Amino acid sequence: MNYEMESPWMQLGGKISKKRTKIIWAQNIYGTRFTQLRTGRRTKPSAAEQATREKFKQATTQTNLIMTDVDQLEPYRQAWKAKVLAGYKTQKTLRGFIFAQIYRTL
Numbered sequence: 290m291n292y293e294m295e296s297p298w299m300q301l302g303g304k305i306s307k308k309r310t311k312i313i314w315a316q317n318i319y320g321t322r323f324t325q326l327r328t329g330r331r332t333k334p335s336a337a338e339q340a341t342r343e344k345f346k347q348a349t350t351q352t353n354l355i356m357t358d359v360d361q362l363e364p365y366r367q368a369w370k371a372k373v374l375a376g377y378k379t380q381k382t383l384r385g386f387i388f389a390q391i392y393r394t395l
Contacts, residue, residue, distance in 0.1 A: 348392040355387055365390065 311327040334342070355361045369386040380386040 344392065344395050347395055348388055351391045352384060352388045355391075356384060362387075 313325040313327055314322070315325055316322045355365065365387045366383060368390075369380075369383050372386070380389050
């Protein structure tokens with residue numbers, strides 16, 4: 290039996306970048322294969338982006354603290370189990386559920 294392996298691209302030519310960067314190989318929904326060059330951000334984050342990042346950081350820190358404390362974790366676990374039994378499918382993990390609850394309150 291013979292197997293033919295298909296490469297992620299049919300042909301590749303030219304220089305992609307002079308610098309060492311992350312090159313992503315991708316394929317769109319129509320089957321066209323292409324590369325993307327991922328470089329660093331050239332602009333500073335806006336005030337709204339910075340605020341969102343800080344909010345995310347705070348929610349992550351609080352989630353990690355709750356996940357390590359059994360007494361704080363148990364009410365979230367019971368609420369998450371009740372929602373899962375009721376057909377709630379948005380957050381599939383307990384950590385995701387806790388993060389979502391905390392993020393809403395910030």
